[in-house]
Amino acid sequence: MTLLSVSKLRKSFEGLLVLSDLDLEVEPGEFVSLIGPSGCGKSTLFDLLTGSVSPDEGAITWNGAPVEDLSSLAAWMSQSDLLLPWLTLRENAMLPIRHPTEKDKKRGDSLLIRLGLRGFENYLPGKVSGGMRQRCALARTILFERELILLDEPLSALDALTRQGLQGMLVTLQKEFGKTIVMITHDVEEALVTSDRLVTLSQAPMKITGNYNLQGYKPRHRDDPYVVKLRGAIMDVLQGRAS
Numbered sequence: 604m605t606l607l608s609v610s611k612l613r614k615s616f617e618g619l620l621v622l623s624d625l626d627l628e629v630e631p632g633e634f635v636s637l638i639g640p641s642g643c644g645k646s647t648l649f650d651l652l653t654g655s656v657s658p659d660e661g662a663i664t665w666n667g668a669p670v671e672d673l674s675s676l677a678a679w680m681s682q683s684d685l686l687l688p689w690l691t692l693r694e695n696a697m698l699p700i701r702h703p704t705e706k707d708k709k710r711g712d713s714l715l716i717r718l719g720l721r722g723f724e725n726y727l728p729g730k731v732s733g734g735m736r737q738r739c740a741l742a743r744t745i746l747f748e749r750e751l752i753l754l755d756e757p758l759s760a761l762d763a764l765t766r767q768g769l770q771g772m773l774v775t776l777q778k779e780f781g782k783t784i785v786m787i788t789h790d791v792e793e794a795l796v797t798s799d800r801l802v803t804l805s806q807a808p809m810k811i812t813g814n815y816n817l818q819g820y821k822p823r824h825r826d827d828p829y830v831v832k833l834r835g836a837i838m839d840v841l842q843g844r845a846s
């Protein structure tokens with residue numbers, strides 16, 4: 604059964620129509636990337652899903668049942684890391700687990716290490732870089748016991764090399780933790796490396812302009828001819844050059 608279904612979602616701000624009858628379905632275990640131009644309404648969709656904004660019209664369905672939003676069903680990571688400044692990176696990452704066992708603590712530490720934070724577990728967020736805070740926020744999101752993860756530009760604060768490494772890690776962690784992921788990104792290559800499906804979006808009012816089921820083993824290599832060819836085609840769609 605479809606895990607998440609968004610139907611005819613509509614949202615305006617002060618007369619500006621941002622989402623217009625948006626339909627989107629996500630299957631269990633899928634990694635779906637949403638990609639569209641700046642200002643097209645991606646974060647608005649994220650806010651509607653997480654419940655910080657209410658839709659004007661439309662429905663959200665979870666496992667076939669209508670829900671107001673996904674605030675109690677999904678884990679999410681917004682563009683700001685939302686780490687608590689008085690807690691260490693380890694404590695921030697472990698926040699989703701109320702009474703952590705020794706096994707949970709080991710799992711949390713191992714995740715921080717895999718995300719490149721070895722040696723920084725006891726640092727406060729104010730003492731590390733933006734990219735490190737973002738990685739800690741990613742660990743916290745993964746440690747939530749939720750089937751669905753919503754990510755809004757999760758790797759944006761990282762330098763190119765770290766970002767590439769983390770794209771592969773995201774795919775590995777998705778498989779290992781059995782998550783379904785919906786990721787907003789500006790980076791076509793990132794979506795092609797990590798995702799099972801890539802959805803292109805138009806300028807506001809945001810509509811779906813393309814839906815690409817991606818083939819082959821993930822993480823894909825960025826120089827794979829399949830990736831290179833699709834990247835060109837998708838850039839054409841995003842820039843309105845496709846016929």
Ligand SMILES: Nc1ncnc2c1ncn2[C@@H]1O[C@H](COP(=O)(O)OP(=O)(O)OP(=O)(O)O)[C@@H](O)[C@H]1O
Binds near residue numbers: 621642
């Ligand atoms: N709370 C709000 N009040 C008024 N306008 C808003 C509000 N939130 C978003 N908007 C407007 O909605 C449009 C879409 O914004 P949104 O942040 O969703 O786009 P985006 O695709 O996420 O952009 P970016 O890729 O640059 O982050 C923009 O024109 C923005 O100014």
